[in-house]
Amino acid sequence: MPVLIVAGDEEFELSRRVQDLRATLVDSNWASVNFLRLDNPPLQEIIEAAGTLPFGPGNKLVLIDRCELFTKKRSKSGDEGGKSESEGKGKEKDRERLLDDLEKSLASVAANTYVIFACPFNLDQTLKTTKAAQKHAKIEKFEKEKFYVGSPNGKLSSWCRTEAKRHGATIEDQAITYLLDGTEANLRQIAAEIEKAAIHVLPGNHITYQAVVQLSPYHSHVFALADYWLSGKGKEALASAEELLTRQSAMPIIATMQTMISKWILMKSLCEKFNHDLPTPPGVLRRELPMNELVRRVAGELKAKEFMIEKDLKRISKIPLERLIEKRLDLTRLENSIKTGMIPESHALQVFLAG
Known part of the structure; x- marks a missing residue:
């Protein structure tokens, strides 16, 4: 079919698809006359x-x-x-005529002419323009996969393995988790890191967690910030936050911290429940499961990989559950203050880390 609509908010995969189509369909020797790019033109x-x-x-x-x-x-x-509204009504007939003309033109595209619509937003199939075009077009969707830091995502993990395979390599699960969490599933950044790692491990072909950490520029990402905060290193946490703020606004960092703390509260609560449910012999005040057993049980409950759970449980081992709950409430209050304009978001992050 010579008409194709590629649409979605996953910009990297969409742009890669367009590049591949151009390379496949257009003879490079004739590209100057046989490739036409129009930037969001009008219907006519x-x-x-x-x-x-x-x-x-x-x-x-x-x-x-x-x-x-x-x-x-x-x-x-x-x-x-x-x-x-009045202008819309006044031009309704013209718009209907243009939609009819669009449908006719797409139905009669020559066999060796390809029309590709590259839409950097998710497709809305309720619109008249979509209904008119899709009768004669193949649709490919590139919607951004929902991702939550610290939570496993099979589809994105599979994408990372496929990306490594493009470079003739395989990649460890732990390396995938590091890249997904460290970039918040930014596929363009992950692709660049995988390519760099694949070259680094030559003549081998297996990308390890250690190789990714060594090459990755994300040593100061939000997880390093969280580690500093959990260990009470306020000065280092503030310095890490300052470095992060040169790359992005504070709200995504605050949102990630909120997600992480909520996850830690859940994990800590599960650990306390598992320990509380243990049978206690007479004369013994409290029994606790060994770390490896806690990891196994929590991972099973949350349907997460054990090495991820073990890493987080070690992070929060010395932090009381009550303290985590208190800090989540603090962060929620600061988020509300940002939304009501009472405090700048970068200042709110600094207040939280210093508290």
């Missing part, structure tokens, strides 16, 4: 471009880049967004 321009033919041998590729036709973020002439 798309209709005209869809009717063009290749010059010389091979195919022609018309790329409608950063297309907003099939999402609610549309704004250009012929779209349905960004208009007042």
Whole structure:
């Protein structure tokens, strides 16, 4: 099918797909005349471009880049967004005519002309433009996978293994976890790190956790910040936060800390429950399970990998459950203060770490 809609908020995979299509469909010797890129054009321009033919041998590729036709973020002439109600009504007939023309033009695209709509937003299939186009187009979705720091994600882990395979390598599970957590599942950054690690381990072909840690620029990421905070190293925690703030705003850091603390509270609560449920012989005040047994039970309860659970349980081993609950409440109050404009987000993070 010569018409393709690639849509989704996973920008890296979408852009890689577009690059692959261009390399496959267009003869590089004729690319200057047979490749046309239009940046979110109005409907009339798309209709005209869809009717063009290749010059010389091979195919022609018309790329409608950063297309907003099939999402609610549309704004250009012929779209349905960004208009007042009266203006929208006044141009309704013109819009319907353009949609009819779009559908006809896509239905009659020449066999060696390819029209690709690259949409950096998730597809909205309720829109008239989407309904008109999808009758004659193949749709490929590239939606960002939901990811929560510290939680296993089979789909993203599989993606990392496939990415390593692109470079003729395999990769350890622990290395995958480190990259996913350290980049908050930023696939573009992970792909760059895997490529770098695959080259580093040559002539071998197995990417280890140690290799990734050695090469990765994320030593000062939020997990190092959390480690400093848990161990009471306030000065180091503040320095780590300052370094992180040069790369991103404070809110994602605060949100990640909130997620981590909530997870630690759950893990700590499970450990206390497992220990409390142990039968206690007469004269013994308290029994505790050994670390390896706690790891096994908590991992089973949370359906997580044991090495991840062991790492977190060691992190929080000396922190009372009550302290974690108190700090989560503090962080929640600070988040509310940020949202109401009472305190700047970077200052709120510093207050939390210093407290």
